[in-house]
Amino acid sequence: MRAAYIEELGAADAIRYGEIPAPRPGPTDVLVNVLATTVNPVDTFVRSGRFPTPTDFPFVVSRDLVGTVAEVGPGVTGFRAGDRAWCNSLGHGGRQGAAAEQAVVAADRLYHLPAGVDPYAAVAVVHPAATAYLALFVHGRFHVGETVLVAGAAGNVGSALVTMAVRAGARVLATAGSRDTRYCAELGAADVFDYRDPELTEKIRGAAPRGVDLYLDTAGVNDLETTVDLLAHRGRVVLLAGARTRPVLPAGALYMNDRSVVGFVISHATSGELAEAAAYINDLFGRDALRPRSIEMFPLSATAEVHARMEKGELHGRRAVLRPDLPTLSGRQTA
Numbered sequence: 001m002r003a004a005y006i007e008e009l010g011a012a013d014a015i016r017y018g019e020i021p022a023p024r025p026g027p028t029d030v031l032v033n034v035l036a037t038t039v040n041p042v043d044t045f046v047r048s049g050r051f052p053t054p055t056d057f058p059f060v061v062s063r064d065l066v067g068t069v070a071e072v073g074p075g076v077t078g079f080r081a082g083d084r085a086w087c088n089s090l091g092h093g094g095r096q097g098a099a100a101e102q103a104v105v106a107a108d109r110l111y112h113l114p115a116g117v118d119p120y121a122a123v124a125v126v127h128p129a130a131t132a133y134l135a136l137f138v139h140g141r142f143h144v145g146e147t148v149l150v151a152g153a154a155g156n157v158g159s160a161l162v163t164m165a166v167r168a169g170a171r172v173l174a175t176a177g178s179r180d181t182r183y184c185a186e187l188g189a190a191d192v193f194d195y196r197d198p199e200l201t202e203k204i205r206g207a208a209p210r211g212v213d214l215y216l217d218t219a220g221v222n223d224l225e226t227t228v229d230l231l232a233h234r235g236r237v238v239l240l241a242g243a244r245t246r247p248v249l250p251a252g253a254l255y256m257n258d259r260s261v262v263g264f265v266i267s268h269a270t271s272g273e274l275a276e277a278a279a280y281i282n283d284l285f286g287r288d289a290l291r292p293r294s295i296e297m298f299p300l301s302a303t304a305e306v307h308a309r310m311e312k313g314e315l316h317g318r319r320a321v322l323r324p325d326l327p328t329l330s331g332r333q334t335a
């Protein structure tokens, strides 16, 4: 089968595109014909070694897929050949990735795609949306009626957070670039603040005089000195980005108000937590309530190019969808 894979950790141009042996499903696995995959920041971290995880070479890259079930292992119930399904936890933790014509998925990490849902739109959101679910409900311990601040609200994770928090009954305050104000308001944010505004902190304080219950910074600024002070009694900050930041923590303001700071990566979510997120996401899909802002289609052979573009920050507001069925662009066959 054709696949995008690496033979050693490295830069985007370490990704090869060519023939490797097709995988075979084990007793509790499902073999999926891949319709589409995508590229997330974490896929570039796995490829480069910045996020350490077992990678058996040749290692197929990418976490997410939407596809059609080709074959099920003898111990699998709940899936049949021909079913449309999705997964968002390949390509790390000892599992080969999704950027191939076929992929093996453990049955407990595969979810049905509801009828009528566009597979290309779906593959573009399943990773950021599951991240948003974990941030809001699992690690953020959201309660109905709370005030939630989403920093980076126009981004992939941020927009899913706004969507979910609004639907769950939050009052959502958002920060975004001025070009993205309208988009965040359309998602349901009650107030949208320009993150470059020098009076940003005062404006947030004015909009949440009792304090912010849950502060989610998808931009990874992690200015805890400011954000901990913005929290309500028992308020929480969830850290999920900005791996290289070294914030100052105002300890007294934290513990004397029962506040907390927690961090997480989706890579360590249990299959049970991922399935819980998937059920929530499928419910939103069924209501047409979760969509990517825009998508751009590429052939699977362009995986290296898409990794490079993501690392240069060239995909603002767009999700790259990589498809094995699109013809290889001339000169792109690299192995």
Ligand SMILES: NC(=O)c1ccc[n+]([C@@H]2O[C@H](COP(=O)([O-])OP(=O)(O)OC[C@H]3O[C@@H](n4cnc5c(N)ncnc54)[C@H](OP(=O)(O)O)[C@@H]3O)[C@@H](O)[C@H]2O)c1
Pocket: 041, 042, 127, 128, 131, 151, 152, 153, 154, 155, 156, 157, 158, 175, 176, 177, 195, 218, 219, 220, 221, 239, 240, 241, 242, 264, 265, 266, 267, 316, 317
């Ligand atoms: N922990 C996990 O499990 C997990 C999972 C998924 C993603 N992540 C991480 O989450 C981060 C976001 O991912 P993404 O795909 O959502 O990225 P994204 O689509 O690029 O979104 C980031 C957003 O933050 C905005 N932003 C930049 N500087 C800001 C600031 N100072 N204040 C507020 N907003 C600001 C950006 O706006 P501009 O366009 O104006 O710059 C952009 O809209 C990445 O670092 C990613 O690695 C973590």
